[in-house]
Amino acid sequence: MPLDETAEGVYAIAPTPFHPDGRIDHDSVDRMTDAYVAAGCTGITVxxxxxxxxxxxxxxxLEIAGRIIRRAGLPIVVGVSSxxxxxxxxxxxGVMEMGAAGVMIAPPPSLRTDDQIVTYFRQAVEAIGDDIPWVLQDYPLTLSVVMTPAVIRRIVMDSPSCRMLKHEDWPGLEKISALRGFQKDGSLRPLSILCGNGGLFLDFEMERGADGAMTGYAFPEMLVDVVRLQKAGERDAAHDLFDAHLxxxxxxxxxxxxxxxxxxxxxxxxxxxSDAQRTPAxxxxxxxxxxxxxxxxxxxxxxxxxxVG
Known part of the structure; x- marks a missing residue:
């Protein structure tokens, strides 16, 4: 199930389950995967x-990605930033050979100028191969790399294998509107936009033209319902549910x-x-x-x- 520009819904960002001693908790990996499927997620990002x-x-x-790919039966996006x-x-x-739908690439924090950002992603695509569908992660709050809508357009138009933007700017509603505006005037090709930030602005991101969410709130069912309700035009119901979880x-x-x-x-x-993380944490x-x-x-x-019990 290769990733393409029609991707929508909710791609749950999966944490990695650990035992308290730091070992990977494989049983929890399986339960978590099943929980995301049961919640109605469209895909999973690991x-x-x-x-x-x-x-x-x-x-x-590779072990974790492969285990989730084999079990989920959903499109799996794998973060490969390095x-x-x-x-x-x-x-x-490796993960594409296992059956992943695509990979996600984030910019390193050292990038500063627009040309540096565009060049980095061009080189990243050359490195992994332009046959691999990939997601552009835009997360300036954590990565400190600021990508304007014009820069995102340059990256996407420069790389046909870029199929999705993971939008995590804050404030970022105007960025979604600008990108959809580029598509309307023909200067940007079709692109899936899924939003992150724990779903913090999902209620209005959907109204600005987002296709869904790629994030990891502990109740993905809520995200699935908000996306569904907004697509159905049930604005008040979507906001009521979102407000309860906010x-x-x-x-x-x-x-x-x-x-x-x-x-x-x-x-x-x-x-x-267990709620264990690997140190430092x-x-x-x-x-x-x-x-x-x-x-x-x-x-x-x-x-x-x-x-919950």
Missing amino acids: LGIMGEAPKLEPAES PGFAAMRSLAR PLVRYEQQQGVGLAVRKYVMHRRGILT GKLTPAAKAEVDYLLSRVARVDRRAA
């Missing part, structure tokens, strides 16, 4: 920033502990055996866990799926 990819050995990265193109190529070619979405977006919150909720939901204090539990109880007043 080895992203929230997947703790830099903490994995190359063989572990300081060097040799490692990027090795992982990209305090927990916001809490999960805290820098440094966001992944800890997400894993804790997924553990509470019975998806992960931020951890939740007992007070923080109590706050998350309180937020879960409030969400559950509106959405019973948050009534």
Whole structure:
């Protein structure tokens, strides 16, 4: 199922489950994959920033990607960002041979000028091969690389194998409108736009022309429903559901502990055996866990799926 510009819906960003001693938790990998399928996700993205990819050995990265590809029966996008193109190529070619739908590439934080950014992605595509569909990750809040709509257009038009933008700019609603405007005037070819940032702005991103979400909130069912409702024109219903989850979405977006919150909720939901991360990692204090539990109880007043055991 190769990735193309018609991709839509929700591609869940998968964390990497670990045992408390740092070993990969394969049983939780399987439960997590099944949970994403049951939630109605269109696809799954693995080895992203929230997947703790830099903490994995190359063989572990291939193992996790292959396990999810074989089990999910959905399009799988694999993050292959790396300081060097040799490692990027090795992982990209390896996961595509396993049946991945495509790969995702983020810019290194050292890029500053527009020409540097465009050149980097041109060289990355040359390295992995232009036969591999890929996702351009635009995440300036974490990566500190600012890509204007015009630069994104240059990259996409320069690389026919770029099929999707993972949009994570903040504020970024005007960027979506600008890119869709380029498509209307014919200066940008068709491109899937899925949005990240934990779904924090998904309600209005859909209204600006996004095709869905590629993010990792602990309740992907909510993201699936918001995308579905917006596409059906049920604006108020979409916003009502989103608003009920928004305090927990916001809490999960805290820098440094966001992944800890997400894993804790997924553990509470019975998806992960443990909320462990590989070190170095931020951890939740007992007070923080109590706050998350309180937020879960409030969400559950509106959405019973948050009534975790």
